[in-house]
Amino acid sequence: MENKVSFSVIHGLRFKTALLLLLIGILPFMVCVPISLRAYKSVSIHTDASNLMAQAAQYNTQIVTTGYILGEKNSLLDTELKAIAASYNGRILLVNSALKIVKDSYSVDIGKTIIWDNIIHSMQGDSLYYFDEDTNYLIVTVPLSNSDGDIVGTLVINKSMEYINQNVDIFVSYILIGSVVVCTLAVVIALFFSIRYSRPIRKMSDSLDAIIREYSNELPEVRSYTELEEVSGKFNEVIKKLQAIDESRQEFVSNVSHELKTPLTSMKVLADSLNGSEDVPIEMYREFMLDIGEEIDRETKIINDLLSLVRMDKSGAQLNVSAVNINELIEHILKRLKPIAEKADVEVVFESFRPVVAEVDEVKFTLVVTNLVENAIKYNEEGGWVHISLNSDHQFFFIKVEDNGLGIPEDSVDHIFDRFYRADKSHSREIGGTGLGLAITKSAIAMHNGEVKVRSKLGEGSTFDVRIPLNYIDKEVH
Structure with missing residues (x-):
């Protein structure tokens, strides 16, 4: 019994309406949040890359004209670049045209050769950036050119993007709180509207139940949705038609009984008249028997007509x-x-x-x-x-x-x-x-x-x- 009730509830319009409204309220939220987080991450990386490229371009003339790209010492540039690297919690490399590291803010890889696609492309004049998902670092490569426009090296800047994860964690915490609020509101709204929308149908169901139990013989006028009003009107038409058929059937049975009874009554009266009289003249016998014969013919005609109707009314006729x-x-x-x-x-x-x-x-x-x-x-x-x-x-x-x-x-x-x-x-x-x-x-x-x-x-x-x-x-x- 409990399984039957549960099945009825799950397949009910109220449950499905509530579920639909709940999904309408929650699904956009669930879809938009990941998209928004991904968009925030992408925009942050692109913005930081653009800022790093612009900053690197500002040092182009100073690095090239001072011979810093050739490995000459310049304590001022060393200090500035190390400060920039520290502020980014990253690293700055200066690579010459031979792909050798001339300067390193960490001072550990100077003199080593570095071969990387982005650096090679930057040596051809392209400013590029790459985000490493594993280390959470943004790497920018910017070409350095002399006054003649020749590429003499590449400035490589690494920047930690850990702040993005920190911001995302903050956003997620707010989102969790928001999701609880949104889900609660969605549930309340879904229940409210499901009850409201299903109420006219429930009323119609109760009215039909009253008709089935013969408490009523017509659906009350339902003021709700156009489609439901049309269904209610059609139901009333069907009910009236069924009532008319039932009345017609009752009248038909009554008429059949009357029509068949009338000739029988006449014959009974004629027969009783003959049986109750003594020394009845032969002429009266003949007259009464003719009348009885006519009543029998009339009865036969009624029965034949009824049989004709029955044969035509059969659904399989x-x-x-x-x-x-x-x-x-x-x-x-x-x-x-x-x-x-x-x-x-x-x-x-x-x-x-x-x-x-x-x-x-x-x-x-x-x-x-x-x-x-x-x-x-x-x-x-x-x-x-x-x-x-x-x-x-x-x-x-x-x-x-x-x-x-x-x-x-x-x-x-x-x-x-x-x-x-x-x-x-x-x-x-x-x-x-x-x-x-x-x-x-x-x-x-x-x-x-x-x-x-x-x-x-x-x-x-x-x-x-x-x-x-x-x-x-x-x-x-x-």
Whole structure:
């Protein structure tokens, strides 16, 4: 359990935010300090080298004109150069053109030959410096020239740079104190901002937990980051959609129970009436049995429609797609519905603007056309008309089913595709509809990646516009 809690804390946004802010505060400090120390050391060496070269150049004329470079004695120069060497805690050598040491502030290597790249380059006119990391000494070589411009020797000055290490040690001690302060501030700031930044997310998490435990049914409005506000809004949309689905499911179960119970109740009443009466005339038996048969047919139709919906609603439902001549299919459907239209005294007209062949599931698409046209006939007046048109472009084909029948109330248009919904309940009962036909129609159209729209005005008729792709594309194919 403790390991699980530790894992949760480490992978939490608050911990990661605090760690990120801590690194942002400390890393620049850790990177800048070594760079600053190195830069200080480099600048100090270069500055001291430049000063030593300038100082050596000041003695050029005096060393050359007095013959000091040739080894002649000059107590004044001896004293000055030894004093300079002592002040630098270093050493001064005077090397002639033959690379022999003429003067030495230590007086130990006079007469010896010295061969070193920097001295050789200085004999060619270059002023150079070199810093020895091991001994911590700066060595400067400066060429000495006569009045004719000829190089007659080199002045070599060694200077101890120990003061740099001493200064660095002082800096490091201050830096350690500063680093403690910086780290402490970084930790405090990181914790403060991590708590502040993660608080809205924690509130959202608590709100979601309350929704899960059914204490609440909506996320409170979060005033924080734009992205989090958008996420909160999307969550509320999803929650409302799930609530609508749950309400729809409950209503669906209630409607199914009611629709299935009604025919059974009617049959029970009819059967009890027959069983409870003696010497019932044969005509009454026949009448009651016809009524029972009609209720059985109605029950069967409801069950068949429900089964159709269930098959379409299944996530793995498949279409048996094939190339179908839509013109011929619609004509065949209208031929089957002709007796219903003639009985209702409704004129059915089919208008085709071009031949259309599309990839559809013939059985399910037949349900679409049948339900739309049959509804247009049934919910019509005597002497009315139904107009079906077929057209297409390069991508879709279009079916329009238009009638001048009863129409749909404005407040019912958005609900006519809901299961068991009836805009005119009394008329629907007379006709014998189940309230599932348009729900089946919409599901079948959706399975074909199509869409259906309706326009209607009460007392003037309705128009259903269906658009379906000519070529079926499986949504699971990417």
